[in-house]
Amino acid sequence: MLTAITRGVSPAMASCELSFVERVPIDLSKALKQHRAYEQVLEKFGAKVIPLPAEPALPDSMFVEDPAMVLDELALIFPLGAESRRGEAASLAKVLSGFRALKYVQPPGTAEGGDILRVGRNLFVGLSKRTNEEGIRQLRSIVGEYRYTVTAVPVSGCLHLKSAVTFLGRNTLLANRKWFDASSMPGFEWVDVSPEEKHAANALAFGDTVILPASFPLTRAQVETRGFKVFPLDISELQKAESGLTCSSLLFDAKT
Ligand code: GLY
Numbered sequence: 001m002l003t004a005i006t007r008g009v010s011p012a013m014a015s016c017e018l019s020f021v022e023r024v025p026i027d028l029s030k031a032l033k034q035h036r037a038y039e040q041v042l043e044k045f046g047a048k049v050i051p052l053p054a055e056p057a058l059p060d061s062m063f064v065e066d067p068a069m070v071l072d073e074l075a076l077i078f079p080l081g082a083e084s085r086r087g088e089a090a091s092l093a094k095v096l097s098g099f100r101a102l103k104y105v106q107p108p109g110t111a112e113g114g115d116i117l118r119v120g121r122n123l124f125v126g127l128s129k130r131t132n133e134e135g136i137r138q139l140r141s142i143v144g145e146y147r148y149t150v151t152a153v154p155v156s157g158c159l160h161l162k163s164a165v166t167f168l169g170r171n172t173l174l175a176n177r178k179w180f181d182a183s184s185m186p187g188f189e190w191v192d193v194s195p196e197e198k199h200a201a202n203a204l205a206f207g208d209t210v211i212l213p214a215s216f217p218l219t220r221a222q223v224e225t226r227g228f229k230v231f232p233l234d235i236s237e238l239q240k241a242e243s244g245l246t247c248s249s250l251l252f253d254a255k256t
Contacts, residue, residue: 004048006064007064009054014081016241020158026240035248044054044068048254055091057087058085064115070207071148074103074142075102081109081111109139111135117161117167118197119167121149123143125178126162131132152184154180160247169208171188174201176198189226200218209231210231211231213239214232
């Protein structure tokens, strides 16, 4: 069954890490409502949501995509590139151990799930401020045993690779190609974000429907032109903490 692990918004979210968004005040009650609405959308698209309690001492901990990655055969736990976030991994590993065998990337390697874009058995991994070459080397060594390929993709101008590119299905990527080396990802069809909406590339696809932040109407039109349905979701308060749509859940099939 499609399963989504989420974690409540930390009351300390205002002190989150920021890399490519300016710090502005965050209305916590609005953020909580938007996060709940996000969980409801996951349920609407068929996921069983497992909500973990908020972590008051870990401002970025609702971004559960970053400390781990779940593949069909195993789950990987990462030493996050942001030191302030390293404490997020242990509780997530405990939950994931009920679903998958765990393997660990070890320091001095760093990796964050937001840098890993999976397309079938191909993992495109952002070489970014948060994921280093040693992290990618260890990741490649671990998943190579399970016949996944790993391609490093240099990222500049944003936080994670998936801040700049996500997979919509039908061999199509939604991207801001100014923020990463798109030549590392040949053979795809591209939908480019609108130039006025640089942050619009992080979308979450369920079948032919693409969940896209409501704040990106121009990019929405471009995605729709390519034959996808778009379900807009207001995450304006969460975006102040650099949220996209993939980072707030870990999605996987609980049976495999
Ligand atoms: N605020 C998300 C991150 O920087 O990790």
